[in-house]
Each structure stands twice: as C-alpha cells, then as structure tokens.
Amino acid sequence: MNPLRKQFNADPAFPFSIMHRDLKNYRTELPDHLHDWYEIVYVHSGKGVFFIDQTIYDMRAGDLFVIPGNTIHRSFPDRDDPVTSTAVFFSPVLIQPSSLGESFSYLRCFELGRARKSFKLDCTDSLREGIEALVDRIDAELKEQKPGFRHAVMLIVHQLLLRINRETAAGSPKGESSDAAPDWMKSLLLYIDERFCEPIGLAELAVHAAVSPAHLSRLFKQLTGMTVTGFIAAKRLIRAKELLLQTGDGVGQIAAACGFESLPHFHRSFKRFVGTTPAAYRRSGAG
Known part of the structure; x- marks a missing residue:
C-alpha cells in the first residue's frame, strides 16, 4: 500500500548512484517510490507522464526534474515511445555546505522546488547541452575508475548543480500539469495536500471531486500508481519524519499531529515504511 523505499547499493562512503541514458519500460518501471537521496532526472528522448508529490507532469525530450529527498514520485513511460x-x-551529505562567504547553495533548486511544490524546471538549449555532456562524463568516470574517480564525479556533480541553479535562477519552474489528468484530479491532489493530517476518507474526497468513489479510486491508482489510502498514509509518514528531525515534540505528539489513530499504529506504520522506529530515526538524524 505504501510506496517503495528505493534501495541503493552504493558504498556508504560514497552515497551516489546514476542510471545513465536508461530506456524506461512501462512494464518494469519502478513503482511509486521515495528515498532520502536527492534526484535529478533529465529526459533525453521519448515521452511519458511523471507523478511527483501532488502534480502530474508530461515528460518530453529536454525536460529536467529536480526531486528532493522524501518526495513521492513515479514515472509512466509511453508504451509506443518510451522515455530514455x-x-x-x-545524498546531500556529499554536497559541501560551506557558503564560502556567498549566499549560495548547490541545493537551492531542490529547496525552491519543495517550497513551491513544483519540480519541473524550465531548461534552455544551453543547459540541455551542458547536462548531457556532464552526465556522460560522470558515466565515463565511473566506468574507467581512474585514481580519484569519485572525487572527479563529485566535482562534475557540483558543476551540474551550479549550471542548473545559475540557468534556472531567473526563471520560474515549469509547473504545468499534464493533460492526462482531469481537472478534478488536479484539484483533489491539492485538496489532499492541504488536509492529509486530518481524518479524510474516500467518501469525503469523492464528494469534493464530484465523482463516484469507485471512479475516483480507479483513476487515482491509474494516474499516480497508488491507492488513495496509501498515498495519504505516505504523506503522513513523510511529515512525521520531518517533525522528528525538526522539532523536540514527543513521538506521541507527532503521531497525533500527523493524523494517526493511535501510537501503536504509528509505530507499526513507521517501522514498515522507514525501516526503523521513530526514536531510532530521530537519533540517526541527530547524529
């Protein structure tokens, strides 16, 4: 019911991974997933649909998406013209936090995306060319593994983030929704995003959308890959993770604030979703 926590097989000393020029298949694409790592997705060719957090985007050649950690997302490649x-x-720990005396952050594009709830960036021809060249260099470094290749990869990633932040700073994100989703579905996703910590159910959502519960459930699963209840549960657990790290509130307070019916239910759900207990997750974040 909950989205898959994507697992990475990377060396703990080098929390980095790349899927380079990967041809997507609608039959084998990873189900809705989220992870603590940050993700940049660049579309080389093909088309499809990308569901991220509360918005359904079209994917086309030259599109650029920046996805912060702990953001639900899933891509749906087109059957006849699949995305490459x-x-x-x-992991953000790889990106040096030092400002060097400037008010600049390599993670600014992700922070803005999270704040605006918009994860598709307007991409110039120059930036597209730069991204393609830089991801090819990363792939080459990882394949050749010359001395210092990990350092080289991180230097290139910094270059990539620098270009993205510079060339998208002046413009606004491309926040348009896909035409694949009806207007009531777009409105419903926003409605859920504003109320997911409240006791909302399928009947209330169907009334808001002015469609039958069965139709809502069927189309919601088709367009997002998730059930309505699974999506709401995932949003609550993501919020709980944020509160555990950002506040000193007790676990019981956080469970209630995020809409869980009882503390045992919260513990079970959190352990299944995150892989550890709330208290252990808070300790690991503090460390």
Whole structure:
C-alpha cells in the first residue's frame, strides 16, 4: 500500500548512484517510490507522464526534474515511445555546505522546488547541452575508475548543480500539469495536500471531486500508481519524519499531529515504511 523505499547499493562512503541514458519500460518501471537521496532526472528522448508529490507532469525530450529527498514520485513511460532518461541520485551529505562567504547553495533548486511544490524546471538549449555532456562524463568516470574517480564525479556533480541553479535562477519552474489528468484530479491532489493530517476518507474526497468513489479510486491508482489510502498514509509518514528531525515534540505528539489513530499504529506504520522506529530515526538524524 505504501510506496517503495528505493534501495541503493552504493558504498556508504560514497552515497551516489546514476542510471545513465536508461530506456524506461512501462512494464518494469519502478513503482511509486521515495528515498532520502536527492534526484535529478533529465529526459533525453521519448515521452511519458511523471507523478511527483501532488502534480502530474508530461515528460518530453529536454525536460529536467529536480526531486528532493522524501518526495513521492513515479514515472509512466509511453508504451509506443518510451522515455530514455538519466537519473542522478546523491545524498546531500556529499554536497559541501560551506557558503564560502556567498549566499549560495548547490541545493537551492531542490529547496525552491519543495517550497513551491513544483519540480519541473524550465531548461534552455544551453543547459540541455551542458547536462548531457556532464552526465556522460560522470558515466565515463565511473566506468574507467581512474585514481580519484569519485572525487572527479563529485566535482562534475557540483558543476551540474551550479549550471542548473545559475540557468534556472531567473526563471520560474515549469509547473504545468499534464493533460492526462482531469481537472478534478488536479484539484483533489491539492485538496489532499492541504488536509492529509486530518481524518479524510474516500467518501469525503469523492464528494469534493464530484465523482463516484469507485471512479475516483480507479483513476487515482491509474494516474499516480497508488491507492488513495496509501498515498495519504505516505504523506503522513513523510511529515512525521520531518517533525522528528525538526522539532523536540514527543513521538506521541507527532503521531497525533500527523493524523494517526493511535501510537501503536504509528509505530507499526513507521517501522514498515522507514525501516526503523521513530526514536531510532530521530537519533540517526541527530547524529
């Protein structure tokens, strides 16, 4: 019911991964998933649909998506013209936090995307060319593994993030929704995003959308890959993770604030979803 926590087989000393020029298949594409790592997705060719957090986007050649950690997402490649894309995954601990006296962050594009709830960026021809060249260099470094290749990869990732932040800073994100989703579905996703910690159910959502519960459930699963209840549960658990790291509130307070009916239910759900207990997750974040 909950989205899959994507697992990475990377060396703990080098939390980085790339899927370079990967041809997607609608039959084998990873189900809705989320992870603590940040992700950059660049579309080389083909078309499809990309569901991220609360928005359903069209995917076309030259599109660029930046996805912060702990964001629900799933791509749906077209059956006849599937997407070929590169996905770059990294833990933010690899990105040096030092500002060097400037008010600049390599993660700014992700922070803005999270704040605006918009994860598709307007991409110039120059930026597209730069991205393609840089991801090819990353792939070459990882294949050749010359001395210092990991350092080289991170230097290229910094270059990639620098270009993305510079060339998208002046413009606004491309926040348009896909025509694949009816207007009531777009409105429903926003409605859920504003109320997911409240006791909302399928009947209330169907009334808001002015469709039958059966039709809502069927189309919601088709367009997002998730059930309505699974999506709401995932949003609540993501919020709980944020509160555990950002506040000193007790676990019981956080469970209630996120809409869980009882503390045992919260513990079970959190352990299944995150892989550890709330208290252990808070300790690991503090460390």
